[in-house]
Amino acid sequence: MAVTLRDIAAEAGVSVMTVSNVINGNRSRVSQTTIDRVQRIVEARGYVPNVSARNLAARRSHVIGVLVPVAADDSLLMSPHNVAVIGGMERALRERGYHLLLRGIADPREVSEAVQAWDLDGALLLGFLDEEIDALDLPADVPLLALDSYASHPLATGVRTDDYQGGLLAGRLLLACGHREVLFAGPTFTDIGVVRQRFDGFRAAFVEAGIAWHDGLVASVTTTHDSGVDLGRELKARYPDVTAVFATADILAIGIIEGVTDAGGRVPRDVSVVGYDNLDIGAYVTPRLTTIAQDIGDKVAVAARMLLDAIDDPAAPRTGITLPVRVLERGSVGSPREA
Amino acid sequence: MAVTLRDIAAEAGVSVMTVSNVINGNRSRVSQTTIDRVQRIVEARGYVPNVSARNLAARRSHVIGVLVPVAADDSLLMSPHNVAVIGGMERALRERGYHLLLRGIADPREVSEAVQAWDLDGALLLGFLDEEIDALDLPADVPLLALDSYASHPLATGVRTDDYQGGLLAGRLLLACGHREVLFAGPTFTDIGVVRQRFDGFRAAFVEAGIAWHDGLVASVTTTHDSGVDLGRELKARYPDVTAVFATADILAIGIIEGVTDAGGRVPRDVSVVGYDNLDIGAYVTPRLTTIAQDIGDKVAVAARMLLDAIDDPAAPRTGITLPVRVLERGSVGSPREA
DNA sequence: CTGAAAGCGCTTACAG
């Protein structure tokens, strides 16, 4: 049988509540002598508080749910971006005494279920659509943080990078190199959201430069390597005048480069490609990927802090934070060839 | 206030325990009429059982800890391999009604602490050294499963792929292409463990072929892209006669290819490279990486099943399972040039 | 088929 508070209390000759106070660092309420004695016994007996009992009594869990939508194949959406976020989050939480419950969400209702069932202190929503977030029905006192979201749900006020600026920078870069026919490649988007922002920023670069941009130059594709390859292969046929592509994700951009190469083209000589994210992998491919870089570590650190602060002080007003992005020039962008 | 069992019981006019039985599917103990009535109320009120209370009373948690060592920089060891495992594990657990607690372990003692504190039903150890596993001091009744481990700890009987065979296949492949001076590149290894097995298998290929292999041809490096690059750059200088490298991880192999290329060499013309794992990324680099492929999905599925079976029947004897590996030939291996 | 009661291991006002 595991050692309990009661065992410690008996051995120390004090009440259970005194031991509890020592364990929880309520030192002002206990004499130093008692603290020392109890701590020695705790140490000697290898006492470990039972999480369930503590959570039940305290009506909170010190657990943060990291909730990730599950794709059609029922497996977690573990993009390199999400992986970096989860890893960083685990670390930030551990440092502050919280734990991470990783949970795939097949139906949005499971979000509030998870929050209730686990007495979650908070939750990080990773990769949900803004519409899904807005449709969430949650107890108002549980801090939620949706990463990279433009949802208007008040609980979801969060952290994101400057997607509009990212699009703008990508547009400017390609325009500065002399490109005029540029394809925007990314997932289907609506009036709000990450992709919309990147698109608007991208288009603004053309307006700013006084250069017309063809509405038709948008390719709606899934954000995967494979669909990038497909697009790259057909690029010449479907968009004969295009000299550059702005892809909303590195993984997609890398696929596009591969597809273009497969079809006999060369990057950046025939087609320039700009990605988005700055994943490690972009540095491993040939040519190295030019991309819009966001600092995921920063983003996670800020998100963790914001979430835990909201838990400590639920009444404090929350304002979203937008982190900067920058252009990381490597080898996949050049000037267009003469026609 | 959240709805509790008692609320449901009151509304249904039955005892709390009857509701509990309905919730938990002990249908043989309740009449169909009662079941229906209770279920309707549960549905209408949006009742969600409290996990802490359930765990405390039942003395089990339905939580599986996925425990990953934290590196020197305190962040989780999220290699692509581990990521795939964690993603697959979450899914397998969710399908069977379990939850995943992701936890970085800085000190091996935290393993048993976590098990105790959370009443963990089981734990998956991911990326621990065999020595660490053998040194673990755990309550005997909590199933542990160490992936890819050769530890002798009885609780750690687990699942791994055939590392010896992997090394053997890599060796045979390179020998068949005509290579004789082959460098083995991987982390420092001892008498037991994954790397030792791959090494032994690799060397056995030479013995089998009746070809001598130079003991000096082992490069001890960390399993990272960067150290691969370093090794690749110095390859010609440090190992002038070497015509091929067998790296114990794809990420390392990819770095080596890049380093060789940086130094003006060409793969596979000047140097052939074989990796290990079959990560997605191996298909994106130039040339595409030839590698020893393991089916991580399979491995995780088997591991999840084994772990949950052990939880269901702790008395059942456990035997480790070794899954097959195969050679995946792509573009990074060729014949050595004439000297 | 159903229930009353004890108990899981903690924390939290409250009292002194």
Next chain:
DNA sequence: CTGAAAGCGCTTACAG
């Protein structure tokens, strides 16, 4: 500075 008691929301023998 310390304690007795109630209670968190469940499950588990036990009894009928």
